[in-house]
Amino acid sequence: MTVPARTRAREARTPIAGSLGRANALAEWCEVRFGLPEDPVGWTTADAFMAEPARFDAWRADLGRWLVEHYGEAPERTTAGYVMSWYLSVVGMVGGTLFHQARRVPSLRPSDVAVRVADDGRPHIVAVALLAEDFACLPDDPEGDHPAATVVADEHALAALLRARFAAHAAEFVRAFGPTVRLGRRTLWAAATDALDGAAWRAGQLCGDEAAGVADAALLLPDRIEPFTSATTLRATPAGWTRRRQSCCFHFALPGAEVCDTCPRATAR
Template identity: 75%
Template sequence: MTVPAQTRTCDVVTPVARSVGRVSLYEGFEARFGLPEERGGWVLCSEFTGGPERFDAWREALAEWLREQYGEAPDRTTAGYVMSWYLGVVGMAGGLLFHSERRVPSLRPADVAVKVAWGGRPHVVGLALLAEEFACLPDDPEADHPAATVVADETALAALLRARFAAHAAAFVGVFGPTVRLGRRTLWAAATDALDSAAWTAGQLCGDETAGVADSALLLPAKLDPFTSASTLRATGTGWTRRRESCCFHFALPNAEPCATCPRLP
C-alpha cells in the first residue's frame, strides 16, 4: 500500500518545494526541499561525485552488513547495490516530479541530496531537492515564476529530464566507475534502468501505473546514447513488468537467487 511520504521543506516556499510536498512515496522514505539543520545521514550528491571516498565508505558499510546477513560480501555485489541505489534515487528525484507535476527540477549533483540509513542496512531512505529552478510546460500555473523555464511540450520536457539525468549519471560513472570492476556498459545500463523505472514507479505510487508507463516511453522512446535501450516496459497477463538492463549481483551472495527481472534469466 502506498502512503504519503514523510515530506518536509525548509522555510523557503518555492514551486519545487510545493511539488515535493504534494508527492506520495514509500512509507518511511523522506522527500523534502532543502536540508535540515542537523544533516544526520544526508549527503550531497556533489560530495559523492567529488571523489570516490564516500562511495568507498558506503560500500564498506554495506559489506559489513552483508557479511552479517550472508557470511560474504562480494565486491561486485556491493558495487551493484550502491550503483542501483544511487542512480535509482536520482532518477526518482526527476521522474516523480515529471509524472506528478510535469516539472523537471535541477538534477545537478550540488542540487540533490540523499539520506542513507547508516545504521544496519545502509540503503537510501530519503531524497532532497535543493535548487529553486525548474522546467515546466506553458500551462503550468507557476510558469511565470522567476525560477521557471518554460518548454514547448511534453516531448521537450522529457528530453530535458533525460539530459539532466544523463549529466548527473555521467558524473557518477566518472567517479564510481574506476573504483569497481564493472564495465562502462553495465554502469550505463543501470542508469537506463533507473530512468525507465522512475516514471513507472511514480505512476504506481500516484495511483496511475499506466500513465507512468506512458511517461517512461516518453523518457526513453528509443535507444538514445548514452542509455543502453529504449524503455523495456511491457504488459503481461497480470500487469506491467520490464526487463532489466543491468544486474545488481545479488545472485553472487551465498544461496541467493537471481531477481525476477535479472537480465541473466531467459
C-alpha cells in the same frame, strides 16, 4: 555541513518545494524534501561523492559488513551493484515522480541533490533532498511565471529535458564511481537506463495510475538514445506490466540468493 539560511527560508514558498510536498507517493519509498534540515548530520551532497569517490568505498564497506552479518559473504560485485542501483534509482525517482505527478523537472545537478544513507541496519538511501528552486514546466503550469521556472513547449520537450538532466548527473556518477569498482562502462549506463525507465513506471504505480507511468517511460526513453542502453523495455503480459532490466545488481552472487525475475541473466520470457 552548513545549510544556508536562504535555502531554509525559500522552502515554504518555492514551487518545487510545493511539488515535493504534494508528492505523497514518494513517502512510501523514502523521505523527500526541499533543502536540508537544520541539523544536516548524515546528509551528503551528490557533488561531495563526485569530488571524493572514497565516500563510495566507505559506503560499500558499511554495506559489506551488513551483508556478511545477514548472508555470511559480501562479494565485491554485489556491494558495487547495490550502491550503483541505489544511487542512480534515487536520482531517477525524484525526477521521474515530479515529471509524472506535477509535469515539472527539477535541477538534478550534483550540487543540487543530497542524500542520507541509513546509519543503522542496512545502509541504503533513506532520504533525498533537492537544494535548488529551479524547475522546468509546461506552458499551462500555474507557476510558469515564477522566476525559478523555465517553460518548455510540450511534454516531449519536458521529457527530453529530464532525460538530459538525469544523463548529465549519471555521467558524473559514472566518472566518479566507475574507477572504484570492477564494473564496465556499459554496465553503469545500463543501470542508469534502468533507473530512469523504472522511475517512470514506479511513479505511476505509487500514484495509482500504472498505465500513465508506462506512458511516461515511453516519453522518456522512446528509442535507444545515447548514452542510455535501450528504449523503455516495459511490456504488458497476462500477469501485468513488467520490464527487462539492462543491468544486474549481483544479488544472485550472495549465498542462497536467486536471480531476480527481471534480471538480464534470467531466461527471456
